[in-house]
Amino acid sequence: MKPSSKIKIFLVDDDLMFVKSLKHLLSEERREIKTFSCGEECLKSINEQPSIIVLDYSLNNSLNGVQVLNRIKHSSPETKVIMLSGIVKPGIISDTIKYGAYDYIAKGENWLLDVQKDITTICDEIESTEQSDKDKRQVWWINGGIILVILLMYIINRLKF
Numbered sequence: 001m002k003p004s005s006k007i008k009i010f011l012v013d014d015d016l017m018f019v020k021s022l023k024h025l026l027s028e029e030r031r032e033i034k035t036f037s038c039g040e041e042c043l044k045s046i047n048e049q050p051s052i053i054v055l056d057y058s059l060n061n062s063l064n065g066v067q068v069l070n071r072i073k074h075s076s077p078e079t080k081v082i083m084l085s086g087i088v089k090p091g092i093i094s095d096t097i098k099y100g101a102y103d104y105i106a107k108g109e110n111w112l113l114d115v116q117k118d119i120t121t122i123c124d125e126i127e128s129t130e131q132s133d134k135d136k137r138q139v140w141w142i143n144g145g146i147i148l149v150i151l152l153m154y155i156i157n158r159l160k161f
Contacts, residue, residue, distance in 0.1 A: 006029075006030055006031055006032040007030055007031050007032070007051045007052070007123050007126055007127075008031075008032045008034070008048060008049070008050040008051055008052075009026065009031055009032065009033045009034070009050060009051065009052045009053070009054070009119065010033075010034050010035075010036060010042055010045070010050045010052070010053040010054070011023055011026075011033060011034070011035045011036070011053075011054045012035075012036045012037075012038070012039060012041075012042045012053060012054065012055045012056060012059070012068070013035075013037070013054075013055075013056040013059075013084070014037050014038060014056065014058075014059050014060045014061070015056075016037060019035045019036075019037070020035065022054065022112075022115070023035055025112065025116070026115070026116065026119060030123065030127075031123070034048075034050075038059055038060070038061040038063075039055070039059050039061060039063040039064075039065070039067070039068030039071075040061060040062070040063065042055070042068065042072070043068065043071055043072070043075070046071075046072060046075045046076050046079075047075075049076055049078075049079070050076070050079055051078075051079065051080065051122065051123075051126055052079070052080050052081075052082065052102075052119060052122050052123075053072060053079055053080070053081045053082070054081075054082045054084060054115060054119075055068060055069060055072075055081055055082070055083055055084065056083075056084050056085065057083055057084065057085035057087060057092065057096070058085060058086065058087065065083055065085065065096070066092070066095050066096060066099060069081050069083065069096060069099050069100065069101055070099050073099060073100040077100070080102040080122050081100065081101045081102055082101070082102050082103050082105060082115060082118050082119070083096040083101045083103070083104045083105065084105050084107055084111065084115070085104070085105075085106060085107060086106070086107045086108075087106075088106045088108075092104075102118065102122070103118050105118070
């Protein structure tokens, strides 16, 4: 991701009112949020390389959330997927984690706070990594400049008679 670009987030849920409300609640300047009503739509856009996908487990289409998660992680392994579901079964939870979900959040009393917390944490990690990469590039250029000055001084010194 470019330092000045927004963090791309996909929201996938077949409940259009729910996904629009979630988009509104999560929107802020540093984020670009796209919504999808099914897993297949999300997978068609996976080449956009979203940083985060909030994915409902129970989708009214041919693929469930774990199947979509599996395909996302195959196509875009760096993407963090937060699974949302009203189903709280240990087997489903363990499958989502096994297939690479960042977190599994049950739609319940505090689900929105948990989603906001996860997204904030991931966004902060992404921005921290970007800053670290920028710092490394600056150090590289500074070190390169120092080496160039030393090399020029050496050449000038060798050319003196």
